[in-house]
Every structure is written in structure tokens, then in C-alpha cells.
Amino acid sequence: QVQLVESGGGLVQAGGSLRLSCAASGRTFSNYAMGWFRQGPGKEREFVGRISWSGLSTVYADSVKSRFTISRDNAKNTVYLQMNCPKPGETRVYFCAIAPGLRQTPGPNGFDSWGQGTQVTVSS
Numbered sequence: 001q002v003q004l005v006e007s008g009g010g011l012v013q014a015g016g017s018l019r020l021s022c023a024a025s026g027r028t029f030s031n032y033a034m035g036w037f038r039q040g041p042g043k044e045r046e047f048v049g050r051i052s053w054s055g056l057s058t059v060y061a062d063s064v065k066s067r068f069t070i071s072r073d074n075a076k077n078t079v080y081l082q083m084n085c086p087k088p089g090e091t092r093v094y095f096c097a098i099a100p101g102l103r104q105t106p107g108p109n110g111f112d113s114w115g116q117g118t119q120v121t122v123s124s
Contacts, residue, residue: 002026002113004096009118014088020081022096022115030074033099035111036081038092047108051079057105088124093117
């Protein structure tokens with residue numbers, strides 16, 4: 001059974017930077033696309049971006065494009081979300097997710113297993 005554990009959340013000033021990590025176990029990590037999502041109180045979960053299983057392709061939500069970067073280290077079974085210049089309105093719980101299929105790269109609605117999330121608070 002896959003297990004995803006996020007870390008690195010906390011308080012960050014608007015305009016600063018923060019890197020989130022997500023450690024995966026239970027699957028051959030290098031064969032699965034990974035995604036990042038976020039959710040605020042009373043709001044639906046929102047797609048942030050994803051990285052393909054190969055690491056060669058990334059896709060981002062328009063709202064974070066050019067500020068956030070997703071990368072992966074297959075040797076460490078870890079995917080990262082580098083948040084540069086976060087905005088106060090981006091205070092959310094951030095989740096990582098893993099694709100259900102081997103060597104598939106799903107769209108935002110195609111991820112099926114999630115971590116517990118890590119809180120990011122952006123101060124103005």
C-alpha cells in the first residue's frame with residue numbers, strides 16, 4: 001500500500017520561499033507521476049501541478065506558473081514543491097498525490113492516493 005508523507009510546511013513571508021517534500025513508499029516511485037494539490041478551509045482541493053514519472057514533463061496551474069517548481073529525486077523516493085514568492089492568499093494545506101497507473105501521467109483529476117498534507121501559512 002502506497003504511503004505519502006509531506007513535510008516542510010510552516011510560516012513563510014510573502015515574497016519568500018519554501019520547499020515542501022513528499023516521501024513515498026509502497027510503490028516503485030520512479031514509475032509513477034506525482035502531483036501537488038492544496039486546499040483551504042471550506043474550499044475544494046485545487047491542482048497546483050504535476051511531474052511525469054520520468055521527470056521530463058511538468059505542468060502547473062496558471063496561478064503558480066513561473067513561481068512554483070516541482071522536481072523529483074527518484075533515488076530518495078521524494079518529490080518536491082519549491083514555492084517562490086508565495087502570496088498571502090496561498091495559505092493552504094498542501095498535499096502530494098501519486099498517479100494510479102504505472103508510467104501514466106494523469107490530468108488533475110486522475111490521482112488516487114494522497115498524503116496527509118502539510119500546512120503552509122503565508123504572512124503579508
